[in-house]
């Protein structure tokens with residue numbers, strides 16, 4: 199017997215109409231490229247998104263078409279976020295930090311018809327234009343006529359100005375209802391190995407993800423919150439905050455392209471931001487700036503960090519020096535992206551300071567609505583004792599079932615679980631801790647060593663700003679950890695002083711066999727350590743080097 203409740207689908211447009219109707223004066227603030235501040239309301243976003251649908255229709259965009267964006271966090275980008283899915287088209291966000299070859303590949307793979315681009319990417323568009331001309335017929339620059347940047351497009355492609363198109367359009371569009379499983383947005387993983395793969399979100403998955411992430415034990419976003427996603431809207435939907443903010447009526451503050459410590463401190467304070475989210479690198483930059491300038495954070499209560507493991511220093515420094523809680527979350531493109539969040543249970547109230555510090559480093563509990571487990575090499579579930587570590591598997595309605603263009607269900611095992619490629623422990627309270635990417639774990643004499651644990655200890659050295667541990671081939675043990683450290687500006691690092699930090703913290707056989715001091719480490723387009731390159735360079739260090 200079916201329940202007798204109404205069954206209208208979960209439309210992304212209804213997140214926005216809710217915001218406009220019930221939080222109409224709620225603010226959306228953007229720092230523009232011209233360094234001015236643009237302010238309007240959720241009511242304006244809704245009306246302008248309808249107007250943008252009319253623009254897209256005149257550009258020949260229809261249901262199921264992909265429209266690409268190459269843009270920073272700003273109000274025009276937000277309008278594309280809502281207009282495209284609202285008319286049954288698909289908002290395809292592209293990471294401009296990728297190599298131009300990958301960008302051309304992604305645009306062609308997605309077959310984007312129209313690209314919405316920020317003026318700061320004019321050179322990038324000029325560079326890739328000849329290679330994407332078969333898919334893209336119009337490039338719309340997200341700016342006013344007086345700020346159009348010069349672009350050379352390929353024959354057959356047209357350049358247009360966003361504000362001009364918007365001025366000429368009507369906003370008489372009426373949001374339609376359709377199947378909630380309709381595709382809404384497309385985002386490619388950054389592809390540290392192999393070609394990028396597309397994850398195709400739906401209206402339903404986006405709604406459920408927004409609901410769950412807004413909960414008190416997750417991002418805790420409410421109408422009185424002022425939310426600033428530092429994480430770019432071109433990287434996994436800015437972790438869903440453009441949707442969660444509208445759903446709850448929170449003010450949304452969009453920082454544009456300047457994400458250095460000084461710019462962040464300025465916008466966080468001037469806009470009275472209460473909650474902000476981004477990767478550890480951004481927070482380390484902010485911390486450095488605050489320490490050197492003496493500025494304070496006036497209104498920020500909580501910072502979410504994710505994307506890579508949070509160094510302990512980050513959590514401690516913000517708490518002790520600035521009274522701000524740094525909270526750890528984990529996710530990935532395939533998870534829309536948020537999967538876990540570290541919010542305490544009653545059991546955590548009794549932890550000692552040291553235990554609490556270790557606990558904060560965990561990536562947290564699964565969001566309600568999805569599930570996780572860890573398995574060994576044979577697929578057998580491992581115990582939740584905080585010690586056993588294995589491959590992390592996830593399942594649920596905002597997790598990808600296949601990559602764009604591939605067979606439905608092809609990314610899942612026979613029981614419907616998605617392998618994250620991460621290796622983790624889960625403790626008795628259900629808190630998950632990532633110990634590695636499965637391809638980064640160090641397999642020494644048949645036992646596993648966590649590179650993240652070793653990196654976290656290395657960066658607690660006062661003169662080390664960044665560390666990477668990789669598996670280097672070893673004649674006797676198969677692989678042994680090799681540590682690379684970057685000294686703080688103007689400092690030198692004595693390897694012995696770094697190795698001394700491990701005493702009593704990890705088993706002796708976990709200790710890196712060697713430490714190499716380097717001036718910098720390579721990163722991916724999403725700011726993560728590019729370990730594939732480090733491995734290619736240093737894999738044979740113990741075989742050919744003096745430490746063999």
Ligand code: ADP
Nearest residue numbers: 387388504505506507527528529530531632724
């Ligand atoms: P990419 O496109 O770089 O693969 P994602 O942004 O989808 O990017 O990255 C997902 C991966 O990032 C996860 O599988 C995990 O390895 C890593 N990651 C994300 N959050 C955390 C975290 N809080 N701690 C450790 N690793 C994390």
